[in-house]
Amino acid sequence: FSGQQISIYFSWTLSIPHWEDTPLAYRLFGSSQSMVSLPLFYPSLAVYLPGPTPGTGRWWLERGSVRGDAAFNVSSLFVVTATLPSNQIPVTSGSLITSTTVAPGRAQHVWVTGPVREFLLHMSDRFHQASTEAYGTQVTSYWLPGHEAAGRDALRFAAASLRIYSDHFGPYPYTDLRVAAAPLGFRGMEYPQTLLLGVQLYDAYRSQLEVRTAHEVAHEWWYLLVHNDPVNTPWMDEGLAEYATKIYYEALRGGVYAQSYQVRRWQAVIEALAGRGEDAPIDLPVMAYENGTQYEAIVYGKAALFYDAIRQRLGPRQFDNFLRSYLETYSYRIVTPVELWTALRPFDPQFADALYVEWIGALPPVPTPETATSPQGNESP
Numbered sequence: 001f002s003g004q005q006i007s008i009y010f011s012w013t014l015s016i017p018h019w020e021d022t023p024l025a026y027r028l029f030g031s032s033q034s035m036v037s038l039p040l041f042y043p044s045l046a047v048y049l050p051g052p053t054p055g056t057g058r059w060w061l062e063r064g065s066v067r068g069d070a071a072f073n074v075s076s077l078f079v080v081t082a083t084l085p086s087n088q089i090p091v092t093s094g095s096l097i098t099s100t101t102v103a104p105g106r107a108q109h110v111w112v113t114g115p116v117r118e119f120l121l122h123m124s125d126r127f128h129q130a131s132t133e134a135y136g137t138q139v140t141s142y143w144l145p146g147h148e149a150a151g152r153d154a155l156r157f158a159a160a161s162l163r164i165y166s167d168h169f170g171p172y173p174y175t176d177l178r179v180a181a182a183p184l185g186f187r188g189m190e191y192p193q194t195l196l197l198g199v200q201l202y203d204a205y206r207s208q209l210e211v212r213t214a215h216e217v218a219h220e221w222w223y224l225l226v227h228n229d230p231v232n233t234p235w236m237d238e239g240l241a242e243y244a245t246k247i248y249y250e251a252l253r254g255g256v257y258a259q260s261y262q263v264r265r266w267q268a269v270i271e272a273l274a275g276r277g278e279d280a281p282i283d284l285p286v287m288a289y290e291n292g293t294q295y296e297a298i299v300y301g302k303a304a305l306f307y308d309a310i311r312q313r314l315g316p317r318q319f320d321n322f323l324r325s326y327l328e329t330y331s332y333r334i335v336t337p338v339e340l341w342t343a344l345r346p347f348d349p350q351f352a353d354a355l356y357v358e359w360i361g362a363l364p365p366v367p368t369p370e371t372a373t374s375p376q377g378n379e380s381p
């Protein structure tokens with residue numbers, strides 16, 4: 001079907017699971033505590049990974065696991081119409097085009113998106129909200145009753161993150177960014193134009209609200225724009241989203257604070273892990289790690305130090321230039337470590353090669369200008 005268009009129509013019904021109503025609940029899909037989270041509530045075409053020559057590629061058919069993310073999607077354009085109870089306040093990807101009352105107690109909403117990885121529908125009849133503007137983007141925060149101060153903090157942190165990352169990485173190209181409470185305990189999860197934050201971050205874990213927000217907002221660049229296989233190379237976006245939090249703190253609190261943050265948050269954890277003989281390479285699939293502790297320490301912390309090694313070598317200004325060039329070349333596309341290395345080589349080829357060998361493995365063939373610009377992971381089969 002290469003180069004041909006095909007239209008597919010289908011209908012389906014979905015049972016929405018209802019989970020326990022406790023702030024401890026970590027539930028990505030379904031309802032809990034008066035909130036309904038519906039990421040990927042529709043069938044989605046698998047990613048096709050092209051091979052070296054036409055016809056030699058394969059479909060990505062991973063099932064995901066208990067740890068890490070499992071959603072892997074090409075950038076797509078969505079038009080979504082949802083008829084919902086009128087008291088539900090939806091938090092979604094895309095831009096709201098219309099909302100009309102279609103029957104007593106029923107509202108119909110229509111959203112459209114730019115190129116995004118998926119369409120998230122998250123909602124509650126209890127959300128309160130506030131908005132602000134950051135570099136032309138409308139930022140909106142949604143929180144549950146009783147959490148107004150934290151909800152307004154989340155708004156401030158998200159807007160600050162958006163400004164700082166726009167300055168360092170390149171502009172955020174969407175008109176909306178949303179942050180909402182969700183049944184995710186003290187964790188967070190990134191979706192296109194929306195980050196969901198566990199209800200405990202608004203309460204018992206409020207001290208972690210800022211760093212969680214800063215981490216998840218960074219995923220709007222490193223996941224939504226530049227995407228990687230979340231099962232086989234999870235470190236690529238997790239490490240960079242995590243490292244972005246240092247850049248966030250550096251911008252707001254200065255270099256001394258950011259450096260001690262790095263030591264506390266990543267270096268000390270990795271040293272303790274190594275002390276127990278549990279160090280591991282960053283470039284492993286999710287399930288190759290022995291447990292959740294090792295997975296998080298390596299894929300988040302050690303991978304953040306991988307990006308720090310690049311920044312130490314290039315200096316902060318050239319590091320930003322490298323990230324901008326990586327973003328410009330690979331936005332709306334899918335990357336592997338080879339593309340990261342290809343983006344780094346123009347800045348310092350010897351260092352890029354040595355870094356690749358030290359952290360990833362044997363060097364792939366050096367890219368020629370032609371292979372460096374050929375699409376990766378976005379071709380039609």
Ligand SMILES: [Zn+2]
Binds near residue numbers: 237238241
């Ligand atoms: Zn993350």
